[in-house]
Amino acid sequence: MLYTAEYRLGNTAWVHHLGNLLLHLLLATLIFALGPVFFDLGTDAVVQRRARLAAFFGALVFVVHPLCSEVTHYARAVDHGLIGFFTFLTAAGTLLWLRRGWRWAPLAAGAAVLDILSKGPGPAHAALAIVAVIACYGWNRESRQRIFSRWTLYALLIVPLAVLDFWPDAVIGWTSQIFDGDISHHFFLHALTQSRVDWEYLWRMICPLGLCPDHLVAWTKSWSDPVPWFAMLGLAGWMGGVVWLWRSGRRATAFLVFMILANLLLRWGYVVSELMVEYRAYPSMPWLGLLAGWGLLRLWEWRRAAAYGALALVLVTGIGLTRQRSWVWSSTTRLTDSIEQQYPWQLRAVMERTNAEAERGDAEAALKELPSFYQRLGEVMAYNRESTTRYYENWPLWAVTVECNVADALLRAGRLPEARAMLEKTGRNMQANHIDRTAILSDAWHFEMAKLENRSGHYLLAEVHLRKMVGWAFDPSAFQAELATARKGLGK
Numbered sequence: 369m370l371y372t373a374e375y376r377l378g379n380t381a382w383v384h385h386l387g388n389l390l391l392h393l394l395l396a397t398l399i400f401a402l403g404p405v406f407f408d409l410g411t412d413a414v415v416q417r418r419a420r421l422a423a424f425f426g427a428l429v430f431v432v433h434p435l436c437s438e439v440t441h442y443a444r445a446v447d448h449g450l451i452g453f454f455t456f457l458t459a460a461g462t463l464l465w466l467r468r469g470w471r472w473a474p475l476a477a478g479a480a481v482l483d484i485l486s487k488g489p490g491p492a493h494a495a496l497a498i499v500a501v502i503a504c505y506g507w508n509r510e511s512r513q514r515i516f517s518r519w520t521l522y523a524l525l526i527v528p529l530a531v532l533d534f535w536p537d538a539v540i541g542w543t544s545q546i547f548d549g550d551i552s553h554h555f556f557l558h559a560l561t562q563s564r565v566d567w568e569y570l571w572r573m574i575c576p577l578g579l580c581p582d583h584l585v586a587w588t589k590s591w592s593d594p595v596p597w598f599a600m601l602g603l604a605g606w607m608g609g610v611v612w613l614w615r616s617g618r619r620a621t622a623f624l625v626f627m628i629l630a631n632l633l634l635r636w637g638y639v640v641s642e643l644m645v646e647y648r649a650y651p652s653m654p655w656l657g658l659l660a661g662w663g664l665l666r667l668w669e670w671r672r673a674a675a676y677g678a679l680a681l682v683l684v685t686g687i688g689l690t691r692q693r694s695w696v697w698s699s700t701t702r703l704t705d706s707i708e709q710q711y712p713w714q715l716r717a718v719m720e721r722t723n724a725e726a727e728r729g730d731a732e733a734a735l736k737e738l739p740s741f742y743q744r745l746g747e748v749m750a751y752n753r754e755s756t757t758r759y760y761e762n763w764p765l766w767a768v769t770v771e772c773n774v775a776d777a778l779l780r781a782g783r784l785p786e787a788r789a790m791l792e793k794t795g796r797n798m799q800a801n802h803i804d805r806t807a808i809l810s811d812a813w814h815f816e817m818a819k820l821e822n823r824s825g826h827y828l829l830a831e832v833h834l835r836k837m838v839g840w841a842f843d844p845s846a847f848q849a850e851l852a853t854a855r856k857g858l859g860k
Contacts, residue, residue, distance in 0.1 A: 426661025
């Protein structure tokens with residue numbers, strides 16, 4: 369719905385950027401307005417004032433934190449902005465329901481539904497927020513009465529059935545991973561890899577340096593890799609700290625510390641090739657902001673000058689680093705340069721650059737990318753062969769997509785024989801490496817071949833290639849245009 373509204377407003381970069389920015393500012397306003405409920409443990413005016421001040425500090429930290437900047441700049445990341453927004457609203461609504469009665473239940477329920485609809489993992493985020501609030505705050509008599517009422521029991525019966533009804537494939541597919549031997553092996557290696565990645569996220573939350581639009585992380589491929597096991601021990605220690613805070617009565621702090629990590633732990637539940645993209649940390653950031661706000665409040669009560677100095681340092685640093693991130697996100701060239709400066713082996717930067725060159729029809733620029741690309745691809749492949757504990761999984765995507773982009777640039781420049789030679793070479797390499805049946809790769813290759821055959825007047829071959837695409841049509845309008853060209857040619 370949000371994408372549709374932005375599309376009707378113009379479908380330009382600044383429209384998507386403005387929509388994401390307004391969502392970010394609205395969440396910061398909610399942190400200030402509803403954040404006090406997570407600290408307000410009484411009706412005393414002094415306690416309420418402290419809670420409001422902590423929430424104010426937290427909203428300021430959140431709004432300028434550089435790790436939030438990718439969601440505001442990247443149109444694709446709006447789903448994580450929505451997850452962060454509605455997860456926070458679900459937690460706040462649930463806590464208001466526990467403390468102030470059933471009139472707040474519609475807010476919690478409505479936010480949870482919207483959280484579920486925002487993205488595939490939405491049900492897990494909503495459930496986690498509700499359970500964490502109940503575990504940390506639902507221990508007085510009135511809260512227990514609401515928790516164990518018949519209406520709550522009805523919800524516990526209805527909601528899982530509704531989730532299973534709307535997303536049966538996702539639920540069944542996720543649970544089947546645990547019992548499938550090959551998949552579960554990959555699943556657990558993914559968990560080991562994510563244990564390393566989680567600490568990368570947590571470190572950048574505290575010290576937002578070394579930010580990158582597309583981090584390159586090697587998969588753990590062996591149980592003998594010691595680093596992820598130490599990382600898992602560290603995460604277990606984090607959770608042990610949460611339990612200690614909870615048992616010692618500091619349950620508001622326990623809740624915030626848990627929610628910072630919980631969003632990252634959910635990443636263990638589904639295997640994806642993009643191991644570390646910064647926008648996935650966004651749902652953790654409201655809780656980080658509130659925890660920082662609580663710390664600034666305690667510092668303010670001890671020495672106000674120190675608190676104001678710390679807050680000024682956070683704001684100036686955050687604004688400066690966020691401004692730098694905005695500059696990086698202002699063009700494809702700056703994005704790819706930023707990626708390659710930190711990760712020379714992150715060849716998806718070459719994918720994006722050759723795609724832009726293909727759209728311009730700049731065949732010479734695309735061809736000039738190939739020598740450096742092949743050299744770095746060879747280095748990655750050598751690392752994969754030599755390393756006994758880690759490997760880079762995305763090399764097939766890099767290789768096929770870059771060569772298809774170069775072929776597309778040659779097509780647009782009218783250099784059909786060179787484009788055919790490039791695509792035939794790509795097809796042979798795909799077969800030799802047994803990646804010709806991977807949908808995302810085969811569809812890209814068949815689509816470029818269809819374009820080539822259409823421009824060569826071989827319309828039947830073009831339609832054959834289009835029919836071999838299994839559905840991963842990254843640009844449906846372009847697919848339909850090529851199909852229409854092939855059928856029109858066949859009609860003649």
